[in-house]
Structures are given as structure tokens and as C-alpha cells.
Amino acid sequence: NAGVTQTPKFRILKIGQSMTLQCAQDMNHNYMYWYRQDPGMGLKLIYYSVGAGITDKGEVPNGYNVSRSTTEDFPLRLELAAPSQTSVYFCASSRKLAGGPYEQYFGPGTRLTVT
Amino acid sequence: RKEVEQDPGPFNVPEGATVAFNCTYSNSASQSFFWYRQDCRKEPKLLMSVYSSGNEDGRFTAQLNRASQYISLLIRDSKLSDSATYLCVVIEEYGNKLVFGAGTILRVKS
Numbered sequence: 413n414a415g416v417t418q419t420p421k422f423r424i425l426k427i428g429q430s431m432t433l434q435c436a437q438d439m440n441h442n443y444m445y446w447y448r449q450d451p452g453m454g455l456k457l458i459y460y461s462v463g464a465g466i467t468d469k470g471e472v473p474n475g476y477n478v479s480r481s482t483t484e485d486f487p488l489r490l491e492l493a494a495p496s497q498t499s500v501y502f503c504a505s506s507r508k509l510a511g512g513p514y515e516q517y518f519g520p521g522t523r524l525t526v527t
Numbered sequence: 528r529k530e531v532e533q534d535p536g537p538f539n540v541p542e543g544a545t546v547a548f549n550c551t552y553s554n555s556a557s558q559s560f561f562w563y564r565q566d567c568r569k570e571p572k573l574l575m576s577v578y579s580s581g582n583e584d585g586r587f588t589a590q591l592n593r594a595s596q597y598i599s600l601l602i603r604d605s606k607l608s609d610s611a612t613y614l615c616v617v618i619e620e621y622g623n624k625l626v627f628g629a630g631t632i633l634r635v636k637s
Contacts, residue, residue, distance in 0.1 A: 445624075445625075447627075452535070452629070453629050454531070454614060454627035454628050454629040454630055455571070455614075455625075455627040456627075457624060457625070457626075460624060470624065500568075502570055502571070515573055515576075516573070516625060518570035518571055518572070519570060520569070520570055521568075521569075521570055
């Protein structure tokens with residue numbers, strides 16, 4: 413299993429440009445998530461999905477959009493990039509452990525700089 | 528008040544030392560708790576789950592105090608390779624959203 417994969421690893425955008433951060437998982441997990449992590453800060457949830465066709469906002473959704481047409485893929489779209497969106501973006505998927513809580517698997521992250 | 532709070536550190540300790548981190552959470556309905564480890568410029572990785580009865584995994588011991596709403600992580604016999612940021616993570620009542628603390632930095636020195 414490749415686990416959770418993210419592309420690109422790095423990207424520099426100009427203000428106002430758009431881009432899509434790709435995320436895929438091959439573990440057949442229903443739950444998928446997008447987080448951002450600013451320097452010295454914890455992870456903040458942007459959007460999450462509990463299954464194909466279902467998405468919901470997290471703590472910091474403004475400026476982002478998502479879609480979940482398949483179980484495997486969960487792309488994150490930035491429509492009009494702003495400097496405040498400079499961050500490291502992590503995609504994650506999760507499964508519920510038997511009789512226990514959820515365990516999340518993270519992708520390696522995308523480092524985005526908006527100038 | 529932040530939902531999950533941690534002392535950011537850094538904790539600078541010599542090899543072989545015992546070090547403990549605490550984390551407090553504000554939502555009394557939180558149901559699951561974890562410690563994650565994050566190396567510099569890498570993704571977080573699950574270190575251990577935290578159970579009410581406390582649990583141990585080698586040199587690592589995690590404790591949960593629901594009455595006081597805090598979680599702790601104890602690392603014994605610290606190794607250089609333990610240097611990382613330790614993230615306290617709480618699952619809210621509906622089980623599908625993790626809330627992360629900002630992390631505690633540990634630096635183990637020889």
C-alpha cells in the first residue's frame with residue numbers, strides 16, 4: 413500500500429492564482445481530511461469527508477473547496493490564493509480501530525507559498 | 528480558551544532523562560485521546576492512544592485524567608531519536624474530527 417499520497421510536494425503561487433492540491437489513499441478508508449499547519453502551530457482542519465459524495469467544513473474552510481467523487485481521492489481547491497494561505501497542507505485518512513477509536517494516516521504534506 | 532492546550536517548550540533534556548508533557552482539553556464530551564509525534568518538516572505519526580486506565584508502550588507511558596481534563600505523556604530513558612514535536616490530539620464526541628494541540632518541542636542532547 414502506498415498509504416496517503418499528496419502532490420505536489422512544493423508549490424509557489426502568485427496572489428490570485430488557483431490550484432488544486434491532490435490527495436489519494438489506497439486503504440479504502442471512508443474518512444478523509446485536509447489540514448493546514450502554520451509555523452509553530454498545531455494542525456487546523458479545513459474540510460473533511462465521511463465518504464464519497466459527502467463533505468463538510470472544518471475549522472478554517474474559507475478560501476478552499478473540496479470534492480469527493482471517489483473513496484480514493486479528496487482534492488483541495490484554492491480559487492484565489494492569498495498570502496494568508498501560505499502553509500503546509502496535510503491530507504489524512506482514517507479508519508476506526510476494532511472496538512476502539514479512530515487512527516489517522518497522514519500524507520507527506522504540500523508546502524505552499526503565496527507571494 | 529483553546530480546545531487543546533500544550534506547553535510549547537522546548538524541553539531540553541540530556542540523554543537518559545525522564546521527561547513529562549501535559550495537555551489540557553476544554554470539551555468534557557471528548558471521547559478519544561492520542562499522542563502524535565511530528566519530526567521537523569514531516570507529517571504527524573501516531574505515537575500512542577491514551578486510555579482511561581493508562582497505557583504503556585516501552586519507554587512511553589500515557590495517562591488520561593477525565594476529571595481534570597488533562598492527558599500526559601512520560602518518556603523514560605530519553606534517546607537522541609526522541610527529539611521531535613509531540614502533539615496532543617483529542618477526538619470530539621462524534622468521532623470523526625481530530626483536534627490538535629500546537630505541540631511540545633522536545634530536544635534530547637548528548
